[in-house]
Amino acid sequence: MTTADHRFSSRVRWLVRLGYWSALLGGLTLPWILMLGFDHFVRNVPWRLAWRSFYLHLFAPGYNFFLIGLLNVVSFVLLAIIILFHLGKAPLSDPPKVRQRAWALATAGLTMIGVSAWTHVSVLIHPDAQGGLVYFFLPVTLFICLSAGYAAGWLAAKWLRHGAHRHET
Amino acid sequence: MNPSTPSPGPLSSREIGFHLLGLALFIALLALWFWFSTGARAVPRLIALLKEADASSRIIAAEQLGHIGSPAVAASPALIEQATNDPSQHANTTAAAALKSIDLLAARQVIDHYLPLLKDRNAQLRRTACAVLGSLGPVAKPAVPALVDLAKDPDELVRRNALTALAGIGLPSAIVTEALIAGLHDSESFVRHAAVAQFAFGYPLAPEADAALRALASDPDGTIAALAKTALERHIRNGPSEVQALTMLVREPMRRDYALFQLARLGPAAGAAMPAILGILHDERPLHRYLAAEALAAIGLGGTEVLSALQQARNDPDPIVEQSVEEAISLLSERGRKAPP
Numbered sequence: 303m304t305t306a307d308h309r310f311s312s313r314v315r316w317l318v319r320l321g322y323w324s325a326l327l328g329g330l331t332l333p334w335i336l337m338l339g340f341d342h343f344v345r346n347v348p349w350r351l352a353w354r355s356f357y358l359h360l361f362a363p364g365y366n367f368f369l370i371g372l373l374n375v376v377s378f379v380l381l382a383i384i385i386l387f388h389l390g391k392a393p394l395s396d397p398p399k400v401r402q403r404a405w406a407l408a409t410a411g412l413t414m415i416g417v418s419a420w421t422h423v424s425v426l427i428h429p430d431a432q433g434g435l436v437y438f439f440l441p442v443t444l445f446i447c448l449s450a451g452y453a454a455g456w457l458a459a460k461w462l463r464h465g466a467h468r469h470e471t
Numbered sequence: 472m473n474p475s476t477p478s479p480g481p482l483s484s485r486e487i488g489f490h491l492l493g494l495a496l497f498i499a500l501l502a503l504w505f506w507f508s509t510g511a512r513a514v515p516r517l518i519a520l521l522k523e524a525d526a527s528s529r530i531i532a533a534e535q536l537g538h539i540g541s542p543a544v545a546a547s548p549a550l551i552e553q554a555t556n557d558p559s560q561h562a563n564t565t566a567a568a569a570l571k572s573i574d575l576l577a578a579r580q581v582i583d584h585y586l587p588l589l590k591d592r593n594a595q596l597r598r599t600a601c602a603v604l605g606s607l608g609p610v611a612k613p614a615v616p617a618l619v620d621l622a623k624d625p626d627e628l629v630r631r632n633a634l635t636a637l638a639g640i641g642l643p644s645a646i647v648t649e650a651l652i653a654g655l656h657d658s659e660s661f662v663r664h665a666a667v668a669q670f671a672f673g674y675p676l677a678p679e680a681d682a683a684l685r686a687l688a689s690d691p692d693g694t695i696a697a698l699a700k701t702a703l704e705r706h707i708r709n710g711p712s713e714v715q716a717l718t719m720l721v722r723e724p725m726r727r728d729y730a731l732f733q734l735a736r737l738g739p740a741a742g743a744a745m746p747a748i749l750g751i752l753h754d755e756r757p758l759h760r761y762l763a764a765e766a767l768a769a770i771g772l773g774g775t776e777v778l779s780a781l782q783q784a785r786n787d788p789d790p791i792v793e794q795s796v797e798e799a800i801s802l803l804s805e806r807g808r809k810a811p812p
Binding site for chain 1: 480481482486487490491493494497501504505508509513520525527528531532534535538
């Protein structure tokens with residue numbers, strides 16, 4: 303293995319580990335971070351009080367922030383497993399293929415983060431009892447985002463690859 | 472592996488296995504966190520929260536304790552203290568509401584504390600007493616006569632709170648319904664609003680209320696008129712299917728108290744739900760057993776099967792349920808004697 307190959311392999315390994323654990327921890331904590339941020343920046347609640355209120359409502363009936371975190375993380379667990387196997391077992395002998403997979407997974411993850419953040423912020427801006435129902439549809443919505451994001455990223459990477467190839471020739 | 476041969480992938484199977492193990496640990500940690508923070512395990516932490524200086528902590532702790540139910544019985548003394556002596560009315564009402572699900576005897580202690588306050592000269596104390604008694608729901612049935620009197624109080628906020636409390640207690644439904652119908656004619660718009668809102672959102676619509684609600688549908692206050700229309704439409708929409716739906720809900724433990732309460736408030740119209748209610752007389756939660764006995768008494772159809780089920784439930788470990796069963800037996804037996812052969 304050349305030094306360049308070794309560096310490429312290390313980078314991909316690092317990317318897989320980062321993507322895997324970011325998907326798991328980020329998926330769980332994203333709604334909680336948004337809730338705390340919304341309390342502090344929009345409602346002008348000091349950090350200490352925002353944290354206290356958040357902690358009190360984690361398991362409170364009717365709020366159950368813990369459950370919201372769980373409903374959010376379900377699709378991110380799936381993303382993490384896909385990252386682990388799809389990128390973790392990508393053929394290092396074919397770097398363009400590895401890059402294409404990485405782009406596809408990154409696009410899927412970013413789409414999921416975007417849609418998830420938008421959903422949580424919408425519920426925080428318009429709080430009502432029916433609004434909470436959106437959390438039960440969130441895993442399915444994020445699963446669709448995963449598939450659509452992956453397809454979009456894969457196609458974009460392929461198009462860029464062909465574009466670069468045409469430019470070279 | 473020879474360092475010169477390229478690896479088939481960036482991660483070895485062993486490393487993937489470790490990551491999957493990490494995921495399993497992550498899930499296990501979340502499960503443990505949930506387990507320690509809910510149910511009876513959370514009671515000591517929640518009791519500590521009841522002693523916090525911050526009112527919102529006390530309110531949320533009381534709500535969670537109520538959700539836990541009977542296993543949170545160790546919190547009863549602290550909840551009684553909060554229900555009776557906390558300076559925040561919201562903290563009083565949430566503690567009282569929790570007690571009805573945890574300990575019926577403790578709930579009755581709260582009633583005993585607030586009953587004299589219904590006649591206090593201080594209007595604010597009368598308002599708080601109404602709110603707390605209403606939050607106790609049907610367990611506060613002994614407070615109904617005093618609350619009916621308060622529905623004619625000179626203070627309009629007391630009248631409003633009394634009507635809301637009566638709707639929350641709901642039993643005996645004939646007396647409560649009469650008071651709510653009288654509230655529909657109140658001179659103060661927000662008292663009428665409180666009364667009509669009960670019929671619009673949950674309180675069973677008695678035929679006697681129909682005329683008053685039709686009149687309110689053209690109330691100068693647009694919100695009241697809209698609520699009156701909602702109440703009338705709800706009645707048409709629900710019809711007899713309401714009993715059927717509530718009977719199904721009785722079988723769901725999470726919605727059982729609501730379903731039993733609604734059936735009790737429907738009275739004789741809920742006769743078809745009796746077989747489902749009989750099974751609840753031996754439920755593990757005292758509140759459910761209490762509501763089952765109250766519902767059977769309210770429905771008032773004392774067949775042999777009903778009386779025999781009530782006789783079997785006579786020696787209930789909870790004295791409040793026992794008293795309710797005794798009352799139901801004597802009421803149904805008396806009706807049986809009076810009924811034509």
